[in-house]
Amino acid sequence: MSTEHPDDLSALAIEELDAACALSWAEMKRITPWGDTYEGLTAGGLEVEVERRYIWAHQPEGSIAIEVEVRLPGMRQGAEARAVIEPSR
Template identity: 45%
Template sequence: MIDPDLVEMAEDELKRAVTLSWRELRKVTPWGDSYEGFSPTGRAVMVERSYLWADAEGGDILCEIVVYGGDSRYDQGARISAVIEKKGNA
C-alpha cells in the first residue's frame, strides 16, 4: 500500500503541474525536474515532475509526478499522472 501522505502530496503537485497549457509546454517537452520538499505531515521527500509526449511528438503531453521518501524508497513512492490534451490548445 502506498503511503497516503505521499499520495496527498503527489495529487497536490499534479494539480499545479497541469495548470500549464499545452501551448506553454510544447516548447519544453520532454522536460522534467526534481526537488526536495516536505510532505503534508512534515516528512522530507523527493518530488519528480516530468512532461513527456503521450504518444507522438507534437501530440498530447503526459504529466507524471512521483513523490518518494529518498532514493532507496523510490519504488514505494506515490505515482500519479494526467494528460494535457493538444485539442483546442494548439
C-alpha cells in the first residue's frame, strides 16, 4: 500500500467495493469478466485512480471475484479491497 494517506485510500477502496457489490447477481454475471479504471477523489480531496475488476473466481465454482484498487496517479500500488460473490441458488 502507498505509505502516503493509507487510510484515505483504504476508505475509498472499501466504499467502491460496497458499490460494486450492490449489483444484483444477474447484473454481475452479465458484465463478468470486465474491468475499468477511472479518476476519482478521496474524502480528503486526493486525486486517485480507481481500478475495478469483475472476474470469475476459481472457488467456490461459479463465483465472481470483485476487486477494487485505489492508488495515487502514476503509482503501481495502493489500497485494495476484494470480495467473492457466490451465485444465487
